[in-house]
Amino acid sequence: MIKYKLICSDCDLTFDSWFTSSKDYEKLKKKNLLNCLGCDSIKVKKTLMAPKLLTRYKKDDTKKQVLKFKNINKKIKEYQRFIKKNFEYVGKDFAYEARSIHYNNKKKIKSTKGIYGNASINDIKELKEEGIDTQIIPWFEEKNN
Numbered sequence: 308m309i310k311y312k313l314i315c316s317d318c319d320l321t322f323d324s325w326f327t328s329s330k331d332y333e334k335l336k337k338k339n340l341l342n343c344l345g346c347d348s349i350k351v352k353k354t355l356m357a358p359k360l361l362t363r364y365k366k367d368d369t370k371k372q373v374l375k376f377k378n379i380n381k382k383i384k385e386y387q388r389f390i391k392k393n394f395e396y397v398g399k400d401f402a403y404e405a406r407s408i409h410y411n412n413k414k415k416i417k418s419t420k421g422i423y424g425n426a427s428i429n430d431i432k433e434l435k436e437e438g439i440d441t442q443i444i445p446w447f448e449e450k451n452n
Contacts (some may be wrong), residue, residue, distance in 0.1 A: 315343035316350035383445055390423050390444070397424040402434060411440045 309329055314321045322344050326332040330400070335341050343350045397404040401424030408422070424439070426434070434441045 313353045317348040318346040328429040394423045395420045401426040401429040
């Protein structure tokens, strides 16, 4: 399938039309089977077409995207401050400590706070399979630059 932008020589109406191929367009044109949608004239021809390029963002949306990104970063930093204030950091021992709390074995953590720390995706998967509720939260390291 190919899409052409067509223009009527009589009324200057431009419109798009789909064809199975460029040869198909030429056949229909030669047989005078192409007509204007507005005035029914057969004086229809192809116009110059620019290819449609797929871009990640429209130019006008760039500022909106940057603002959205900044707002997301701000919200994540707020979550991080909340977590640091209300939960106990256990570092790389997260999976072990989570199991200790869940199974109530050799509980190292003396406070009633929840915990946060580092764990591999595999550790998180295993914890969830054991019925231990865990969440993955994006974490940004503080930069002092």
